[in-house]
Amino acid sequence: MRERLAQWARGALDLLYPPRCAGCGRLGSLFCASCLARVELLRPPICEHCGRPVSVAGLCSFCRHTSSALDAIRAAALFAEPLRSAIHHFKYENRQALAGPLASLLHECWQRQPFPADVLIPVPLHERRLRERGYNQAALLARELGRGLGLPVVEEAVRRERETRPQVGLTATERRQNVADAFHCSNGALRGRGVLLIDDVCTTGATLEACATALRQEGEAASVWALVVARPWGLDDGQPNLKP
Ligand SMILES: [Zn+2]
Ligand SMILES: [Zn+2]
Numbered sequence: 001m002r003e004r005l006a007q008w009a010r011g012a013l014d015l016l017y018p019p020r021c022a023g024c025g026r027l028g029s030l031f032c033a034s035c036l037a038r039v040e041l042l043r044p045p046i047c048e049h050c051g052r053p054v055s056v057a058g059l060c061s062f063c064r065h066t067s068s069a070l071d072a073i074r075a076a077a078l079f080a081e082p083l084r085s086a087i088h089h090f091k092y093e094n095r096q097a098l099a100g101p102l103a104s105l106l107h108e109c110w111q112r113q114p115f116p117a118d119v120l121i122p123v124p125l126h127e128r129r130l131r132e133r134g135y136n137q138a139a140l141l142a143r144e145l146g147r148g149l150g151l152p153v154v155e156e157a158v159r160r161e162r163e164t165r166p167q168v169g170l171t172a173t174e175r176r177q178n179v180a181d182a183f184h185c186s187n188g189a190l191r192g193r194g195v196l197l198i199d200d201v202c203t204t205g206a207t208l209e210a211c212a213t214a215l216r217q218e219g220e221a222a223s224v225w226a227l228v229v230a231r232p233w234g235l236d237d238g239q240p241n242l243k244p
Contacts, residue, residue, distance in 0.1 A: 022089040022098055023082025031086050031101040039105065040078040042231070043112075050205060051075050052231065069212035070197075071223045073205055075231035076109035083230055087200055091137045099137070102229050103144030106198070110149065115225045117196035120146045120153045123211055124183070126160045141229070142198040151196075157187040157219065158211055167203065175206035183211050185219035195219075197226040 018027055023035030046053055047060035051074040054060050077083055090098040122138035130136055139155055146153040162182040167175050195215055197208055205226075212224040 019097070022086040022095055030095070030098055031082075035082040035086070036101070038081075039083050040080060041105075041108075042075050042077055046074075048072065053078075053233065068205075069209055069216050069224065070205070071225050072115075073202060073208060073226040073228070073231075074109055074113060074115075075202060075228045076105040077230050079201055079230035079232040087230060091133075091200060094134070096135055096140055099140035099144045102200070103141050103148065105229055106141060106145050106227055107148045109227060110145070115194075115196050115227065116223070117194040117225055118151065119190070119193050120149075120151050120196050120198055121157050121211075121215070122153070122155060123197055123199040123207060124155075124158050124160045126163045128163060138199045141200065145198065145227075154187065154190070157190055158183050158185045158214055167207065172204045172206065175204050176209070179207050179210040181210070183214040185214040187219055190215065190219040190221045192220065192222045194223045195221045195225070197224060199226070199228045200230070202226070202228040202231050 019030045020027055021029055021032040021035055023031055023038075026032055042051060042053060045055065045057040047063055048057070049059055049063040049068065049070075049072055051072065052060055079087075086098055086102065089095040090102060120142045122136060122142040124138075125133065125136045136155075139153075142153045142155070145151075160182055161184050164178050164182050167178060170178060197211055197215075199208065202208055208226045208228075212226070215221040215224050
């Protein structure tokens with residue numbers, strides 16, 4: 001209850017006071033023009049499958065040796081300041097209005113390379129996490145992007161049935177084990193559809209993979225792509241750093 005009140009109070013303050021830039025703290029906008037100009041967009045050459053920067057076009061060394069339930073992952077930008085701060089505020093500080101500027105990065109990425117998807121699905125939170133936070137940041141992004149693209153958003157298609165530890169600090173193998181079988185899909189309406197998964201950040205891609213597996217095996221989706229706002233350079237877990 002106290003958390004709810006605190007969230008409500010923060011929301012009310014946003015209405016009373018002009019917004020502060022989530023990147024640099026300057027008053028006047030949610031994410032100011034100079035911070036936006038500092039966002040490092042991920043442009044080719046990128047790995048055809050996972051979207052990470054590579055020095056030569058094609059598949060990165062990780063994707064060359066790994067099978068995937070995803071058709072491809074694209075990240076709009078590098079997970080670095082000032083975008084890192086903006087995503088932190090968006091996710092953990094109840095700055096829900098940042099869905100607008102962050103989704104516009106997704107929209108630009110889509111325009112650079114459209115996906116043949118006909119429905120957007122946000123990566124779900126576990127019910128308990130959703131109650132604590134009060135909102136699913138991925139769902140806010142998906143709704144904004146869906147409005148911009150004129151595509152439907154299906155929010156109840158995938159459920160996160162098992163609570164998982166936060167992925168931060170886990171190795172790639174631990175991340176995969178942590179989310180394996182965490183997601184389930186019982187939505188028959190996705191059969192044969194092209195699905196685009198939406199999330200804020202992707203590190204190893206383990207969460208997106210687990211979601212995509214449920215969508216393909218249980219939901220019988222024809223294809224599953226993923227689009228995220230940001231992705232770090234490397235995997236920070238002993239995998240080769242792919243920075244060219
Ligand atoms: Zn700023
Ligand atoms: Zn790759």
